[in-house]
Amino acid sequence: MRIGELAKATGTKAETIRYYEREGILPAADRTTGNYRDYSNEHLATLSFVRRARGLGFSMSQVKELLTLSDNDDKSCSDVDQLVRQQLKEVNRKIENLILLRDELSQMLQSCEASRIGDCQIVEHLAQPPQV
Amino acid sequence: MRIGELAKATGTKAETIRYYEREGILPAADRTTGNYRDYSNEHLATLSFVRRARGLGFSMSQVKELLTLSDNDDKSCSDVDQLVRQQLKEVNRKIENLILLRDELSQMLQSCEASRIGDCQIVEHLAQPPQV
DNA sequence: TATGCACCTTGTAGCAACTACAAGGTCAAG
DNA sequence: CTTGACCTTGTAGTTGCTACAAGGTGCATA
Numbered sequence: 639m640r641i642g643e644l645a646k647a648t649g650t651k652a653e654t655i656r657y658y659e660r661e662g663i664l665p666a667a668d669r670t671t672g673n674y675r676d677y678s679n680e681h682l683a684t685l686s687f688v689r690r691a692r693g694l695g696f697s698m699s700q701v702k703e704l705l706t707l708s709d710n711d712d713k714s715c716s717d718v719d720q721l722v723r724q725q726l727k728e729v730n731r732k733i734e735n736l737i738l739l740r741d742e743l744s745q746m747l748q749s750c751e752a753s754r755i756g757d758c759q760i761v762e763h764l765a766q767p768p769q770v
Numbered sequence: 771m772r773i774g775e776l777a778k779a780t781g782t783k784a785e786t787i788r789y790y791e792r793e794g795i796l797p798a799a800d801r802t803t804g805n806y807r808d809y810s811n812e813h814l815a816t817l818s819f820v821r822r823a824r825g826l827g828f829s830m831s832q833v834k835e836l837l838t839l840s841d842n843d844d845k846s847c848s849d850v851d852q853l854v855r856q857q858l859k860e861v862n863r864k865i866e867n868l869i870l871l872r873d874e875l876s877q878m879l880q881s882c883e884a885s886r887i888g889d890c891q892i893v894e895h896l897a898q899p900p901q902v
Numbered sequence: 903t904a905t906g907c908a909c910c911t912t913g914t915a916g917c918a919a920c921t922a923c924a925a926g927g928t929c930a931a932g
Numbered sequence: 933c934t935t936g937a938c939c940t941t942g943t944a945g946t947t948g949c950t951a952c953a954a955g956g957t958g959c960a961t962a
Binding site: 805806 | 937938939940941
Binding site: 789 | 918919920921922927928929
C-alpha cells in the first residue's frame with residue numbers, strides 16, 4: 639500500500655511516517671517503479687504499535703526499545719514490564735504536579751474580586767517578590 | 771546586579787534570561803563599562819513573575835499578555851481572570867487525559883503475567899490496531 | 903494526445919522553550 | 933601577571949512532529 643493509505647489506516651500524517659523512517663522507528667518500505675513507498679501489512683502493524691505507544695506517552699527512544707524487545711519472542715518480559723512501570727511513574731508524577739497547579743489556579747480565581755488590575759489578587763499572587 | 775546573581779535569585783539559567791530578553795519577555799538591562807548586563811530590582815520582580823507564570827503552565831505568549839495587563843493598573847481585571855480560567859481549563863483537560871493513560875498503563879501491568887515476550891500481554895496490547 | 907488532478911518524492915525550515923556549546927572579553931584575587 | 937570565575941555574542945541542538953517548495957507519477961477525462 640502507498641503512504642497515503644497507510645496514513646489513513648493509522649491516523650498518521652504521511653510526513654510523520656517519513657519522519658519515522660528517517661528516525662529508524664519504521665523500517666524503509668520497498669519502492670514501486672515510480673519510486674513510491676510500498677508498505678506491507680507488517681509495516682501497518684509496526685506503525686500501529688508505534689502510534690499506540692506514543693499515544694500512551696512513551697518517548698521515541700522508549701518506543702524503539704519496545705520495538706526491539708517485542709522482536710525477541712523468547713526474551714524475558716521483565717524489560718517491557720520495567721518500561722511500562724517507569725512510564726506509569728512518570729504519568730503519576732505529571733498528574734500530581736498538574737493537580738497542584740490546578741489548585742493554585744483555582745485559588746487565584748477565587749481570590750480575585752477586584753475590578754481594577756491595580757487591586758488584582760491574581761497579579762499580586764504572580765508577582766511574588768514585591769517592588770514592581 | 772549581574773546576570774549570574776539574577777539567575778541564582780530566580781532559579782533561572784543565565785542563558786534562559788538572555789533568551790527571555792531576545793524574546794521580548796524581559797526588558798533589556800543597562801550595561802556596565804565592561805558590557806555586562808546590569809539588572810535592577812524591577813527586572814528581578816518581572817523575572818520572578820515570568821517564572822511563576824511559566825511554572826503554572828502559561829505559555830510564553832500568555833505570559834506576555836499577563837505582563838502587559840499587569841502594567842495597566844487601571845484596566846479591568848477581567849482579561850487576567852479570563853487567561854487564568856483558560857489555563858485552568860487546559861490543566862483540567864491534561865489531568866483527565868493523563869488519568870486515562872494511567873488507567874491503561876496499570877491495566878497493562880496487571881495483565882502481564884507471562885515470562886516470555888512472545889506471550890506478553892503488554893506487547894499484544896500495544897499491537898492493537900487503532901480503534902477510532 | 904493532452905491535460906488536469908491527486909498523490910507522491912526529496913529537501914529544508916519552522917514550532918516551543920529552552921539548553922549547550924565555542925571563542926573570546928572582563929575583572930578581582932593572589 | 934596570571935588564574936579562574938564570570939560575562940559576551942552567535943550558532944546549533946533538543947523532541948516530535950508539521951509545513952512548505954519544487955518537481956515527478958499515475959490515472960481519468962476531453
